[in-house]
Amino acid sequence: MQPFAYHRASSLEDALRHGAMEGASYLAGGTTLVDLMRIGVMRPDRLIDLRDVAELRGFDTGGETLRFGALASMAEVADDIVLRQDYPALAESLLLAASAQLRNMATVGGNLLQRTRCMYFRDTRYQACNKRSPGSGCAALDGVNRQHAVLGGSERCIATMPSDWAVALTAFDAAVEIAGPQGRRTMPIDSFHISYGEHPEAETALRPGEILTAILVPANRAGRTSCYAKVRDRESFAFAISSAAVALRMEGGRVAEARIALGGLSTTPWRATAAEALLRGRSLDESSMKEAAARAMDGADPRPGNAFKVELGRRTVEDALLRAARRAEEGDAA
Amino acid sequence: MSEAHHPAAAPPRAVPPAPDGDWPIATLTLRVNGQAHRLAMDTRTTLLDALRDHLGLTGAKPGCNQGACGACTVLIDGKRMNACLTLAVATQGQEITTIEGLAEGEALHPMQQAFIDHDAFQCGYCTPGQIISAVACIREGHAGSAEEIREFMSGNLCRCGAYPNIVKAVQDVAAKGGA
Ligand SMILES: Cc1cc2nc3c(=O)[nH]c(=O)nc-3n(C[C@H](O)[C@H](O)[C@H](O)COP(=O)(O)OP(=O)(O)OC[C@H]3O[C@@H](n4cnc5c(N)ncnc54)[C@H](O)[C@@H]3O)c2cc1C
Ligand code: SF4
Numbered sequence: 001m002q003p004f005a006y007h008r009a010s011s012l013e014d015a016l017r018h019g020a021m022e023g024a025s026y027l028a029g030g031t032t033l034v035d036l037m038r039i040g041v042m043r044p045d046r047l048i049d050l051r052d053v054a055e056l057r058g059f060d061t062g063g064e065t066l067r068f069g070a071l072a073s074m075a076e077v078a079d080d081i082v083l084r085q086d087y088p089a090l091a092e093s094l095l096l097a098a099s100a101q102l103r104n105m106a107t108v109g110g111n112l113l114q115r116t117r118c119m120y121f122r123d124t125r126y127q128a129c130n131k132r133s134p135g136s137g138c139a140a141l142d143g144v145n146r147q148h149a150v151l152g153g154s155e156r157c158i159a160t161m162p163s164d165w166a167v168a169l170t171a172f173d174a175a176v177e178i179a180g181p182q183g184r185r186t187m188p189i190d191s192f193h194i195s196y197g198e199h200p201e202a203e204t205a206l207r208p209g210e211i212l213t214a215i216l217v218p219a220n221r222a223g224r225t226s227c228y229a230k231v232r233d234r235e236s237f238a239f240a241i242s243s244a245a246v247a248l249r250m251e252g253g254r255v256a257e258a259r260i261a262l263g264g265l266s267t268t269p270w271r272a273t274a275a276e277a278l279l280r281g282r283s284l285d286e287s288s289m290k291e292a293a294a295r296a297m298d299g300a301d302p303r304p305g306n307a308f309k310v311e312l313g314r315r316t317v318e319d320a321l322l323r324a325a326r327r328a329e330e331g332d333a334a
Numbered sequence: 335m336s337e338a339h340h341p342a343a344a345p346p347r348a349v350p351p352a353p354d355g356d357w358p359i360a361t362l363t364l365r366v367n368g369q370a371h372r373l374a375m376d377t378r379t380t381l382l383d384a385l386r387d388h389l390g391l392t393g394a395k396p397g398c399n400q401g402a403c404g405a406c407t408v409l410i411d412g413k414r415m416n417a418c419l420t421l422a423v424a425t426q427g428q429e430i431t432t433i434e435g436l437a438e439g440e441a442l443h444p445m446q447q448a449f450i451d452h453d454a455f456q457c458g459y460c461t462p463g464q465i466i467s468a469v470a471c472i473r474e475g476h477a478g479s480a481e482e483i484r485e486f487m488s489g490n491l492c493r494c495g496a497y498p499n500i501v502k503a504v505q506d507v508a509a510k511g512g513a
Binding site: 001003004005006008027030031034035038039047049051075098099100101102104105235236237 | 358360376377378380399400401402404407413414415416419420421423424467470471474476484485486487488489490
């Protein structure tokens with residue numbers, strides 16, 4: 001591991017001041033950062049520990065806007081009774097992620113900033129990885145790419161964005177709040193994770209020295225009938241091979257509002273707006289669900305190792321729609 | 335040498351392993367199993383290495399070193415966490431509990447006893463992590479059914495496959511009023 005100086009920030013201002021220094025990285029739960037430092041993929045010279053910065057902690061799930069402090073742990077947010085009732089997809093995306101130990105350590109802000117699990121990115125013995133060393137090539141294009149993206153990739157990188165929480169947040173038009181040396185800004189989560197294009201080394205719109213302070217979600221009645229479906233290689237404690245967050249608002253047996261976002265299949269959290277539009281005004285039956293699921297995977301560009309993900313993605317969307325529809329029916333009956 | 339020179343745990347090193355250069359050294363206080371230890375170590379030291387190499391507490395085990403197996407599980411301020419991905423410097427001011435801190439003197443913790451009673455291990459390497467995790471699983475209120483226990487214990491792998499008996503041990507302790 002690269003040697004580093006450690007500083008525990010006492011306030012947001014103190015953190016920003018130290019974070020502006022050359023080679024600085026912020027430390028939250030450390031479950032991505034310490035892991036990648038141990039294997040030599042990330043090499044900061046100084047760590048600015050955010051755990052004592054009070055205004056980054058806590059969360060509030062009542063009110064017109066849900067607000068999650070960046071340093072709230074995945075476990076405490078996942079356990080929130082209000083979230084579980086009113087936004088099951090958000091709670092499930094956290095609960096189905098990682099393990100109980102990791103959820104106690106990891107923060108909901110750090111979760112959006114985790115790095116890809118592409119094994120070539122994580123293994124420094126492979127030289128070709130544009131994300132790790134820009135311009136070096138991509139070992140995954142013709143390598144073992146079973147876990148890689150079929151949506152949103154480029155000839156430079158096809159690594160999947162691994163966060164489940166980001167996918168659920170995307171379905172709800174969440175926003176992120178950022179503090180930097182130049183002040184504060186808020187941006188939609190849709191533009192926070194950036195598609196790779198020419199520069200796969202850049203994954204988010206966060207600039208050096210900036211701190212993610214909070215995640216904001218506009219209140220939404222469709223939240224109650226939402227769900228997060230996640231397909232993994234084993235039943236628990238594994239990253240998504242394919243996942244879908246779906247929220248539905250039904251009126252008179254027809255879809256008034258549908259929200260669909262995909263994960264495990266794409267290089268960024270993937271909002272399936274065309275599939276949402278296709279469902280609007282229709283009843284939910286086998287044919288409308290199949291059409292929407294197919295539409296959601298439009299533009300997929302598979303490789304030999306991950307071609308199965310196109311069909312798997314469709315089925316994951318269908319499964320999530322079915323479960324959300326069941327929740328809508330139960331809600332009506334209650 | 336007399337018995338006294340062979341304590342159950344390896345003796346703490348008087349001097350931390352010498353850093354191989356002019357690396358940042360942190361002086362810190364680790365609170366482990368109710369006792370405070372003033373230590374100096376390289377900032378890179380993980381909590382797992384600090385416990386094992388600086389304090390001689392070898393109960394928490396190194397497994398994958400990537401947060402994926404749970405053999406290194408300890409309680410930090412009562413919450414189960416992976417010591418392999420925790421920096422020791424970052425745990426100052428927190429209370430750490432390891433497997434060595436569960437028993438009351440000679441009296442085993444109920445979860446330790448339950449693991450023996452239910453034959454919940456074979457090689458024993460993952461067992462300290464399993465037991466710590468199981469105690470936390472019950473305290474969190476996540477041991478309501480066998481299914482729930484399996485889901486919330488999934489952060490602890492057992493290569494011997496003792497899972498069915500681990501679940502029974504956890505259920506047993508939960509039924510008797512908890513951990
Ligand atoms: C074995 C394993 C399995 C996992 N499984 C899953 C899974 O199934 N699903 C899933 O979604 N995730 C999974 N994860 C990933 C885990 O959820 C993330 O590692 C975690 O959420 C990151 O949060 P953290 O607080 O630990 O971030 P850290 O590791 O502390 O930080 C991550 C990055 O973000 C930066 N950073 C952190 N917070 C801020 C901030 N507030 N402002 C600016 N920069 C910041 C850091 O500098 C660093 O670059 C898994 C991880 C492991 C190790
Ligand atoms: S897919 Fe991306 S992260 Fe993986 S090897 Fe290629 S460039 Fe690197």
